[in-house]
Amino acid sequence: MSPAAPARGPVLPGRVTLVEVGPRDGLQNEARRLATDDKLALIRRLAAAGITRIEATSFVHPGRVPQMADAEAVMAGVPRDRGVAYAGLVLNPRGAERAVAAGCDEIGSVVVATESFSLRNQGRSVADTLADWARIAAIARGAGRRLTVTIAAAFGCPFEGLVDPARVVALAEAALAAGPDEIALADTIGVAVPTQVVDLFHRLRAVAGAVPLRAHFHNTRNTGYANAYAALTAGVSALDASAGGIGGCPFAPAATGNVATEDLIYLLDGLGVRTGVDGPAVAALAPWLEDALGHPVPGQLGRAGFSTVVPRADPRPPDGLEPGPS
Known part of the structure; x- marks a missing residue:
């Protein structure tokens, strides 16, 4: 009898884009305000x-998020010699106009999945934020900027609990009507588990067509990295992460940090992505982050280091070509 073939796991992409959100989502909830420099x-x-x-x-009112009061100064000083695309988060048309004027390459906006959180986060109803999103999209497209919309609190809300997946899909359909270049789902309070992630992203793919999918996970309950893996199996091509795992939403009680960029890279390296x-x-x-912020960061790899036991993916594409999905 011949030996059984080894079990194969889900198909993963050959490459994934990491979107570093530390300078915005990472810093917006910090008690210590970092200087622009x-x-x-x-x-x-x-x-x-x-x-x-x-x-x-982010281009938001400094009274609501004072850590982002220097948005224009930050954009004026970012390095432009490394081919980096810089994104600005906006919540209304005025913010979009500011982001365009400041030179953002990408404009991101948010539609929250529940009324309670939408009122806390943006001071607007969900219907109003969808209307704002359509105007934001028109401004970004008119300026030739890349455009992303995120459905926040897509898996759970701190005020209303579990979110109906059908509601998320309906909101996504409405947001897609404005023609984003990318659509994301955010587990803003870190409650999701992988089965939910796979289910909801498959539902999203059914209505998004060819629009690229992106995921934003918080590691509040230690499921963020498992959820990132699950998202890749469901067709997500971009993952948000924050250096050191810093971050949280100032309007979501107990929403702790994002998945840490370095920890996520370790996982992806080991998976060959x-x-x-x-x-x-x-x-x-x-x-450096711990000194600047005045407290330890949640990320593990800054302390543990990258193990030589797990093989690392070669970050360089073969023959200078970008690999597509495997």
Whole structure:
């Protein structure tokens, strides 16, 4: 009797794009406000590590998110010699106009899946944010900017609990009518598990067609990395992450940090999924971040280091060509 063939796991892409959100989502919930020069130092080091998409700031009212009050100054100082696309988060048309004027390459906006959280996060009803999103999309398209919409609290809400997947899909369909270049689902409070992630992204794919899918996970309950893996099996091509795992939403109680960029790279390296990012270089940021923020960061690889036991994916594409999905 011949030996049984080894079991094969889900098909994974050959490459995934990491979107570094530390300078925005990572810093917006910090008690200590980093100086503009410190934010730019962080961005430069992330770019030097090979990150090609960085969410640099948000164009929101400084009274609501004072950590982002220097948005224009940050964008004026970002390095432009490394081919990085810089994104700005906006919540209304005025924010979109500011982001375009400041030179953002990408415009991101948010539609929250529940009324309670939408009112807390944006001070607007879901219907109003969808109307704002359509106007934001028109401004971004008119300026030739890449455009992403995120359905936030897609898996659970701190005020309303479990979110009906059918509601998320309906909101996604409405948001897709404005023609985004990418659509994301965010587990804003870190409650999802992999089965939910696979189910909801498969549902989203059914209505999104060829529009690329992106995922944003928080590791509040230690499921963020498993959820990132699950998202890749469901066709997601871009994953958000934050250096050191810092971050959280100031309007979502107990929503702790994002998945850590360096920890996620370690997982992806071991799976053979290329990111093009130097994971150890990102991990080396941990001491600097801890000193700048005044507290330890949640990420593990800054302390544990990259193991030589697990083979690392070659970050360089063969023969100078970008690999497509496997």
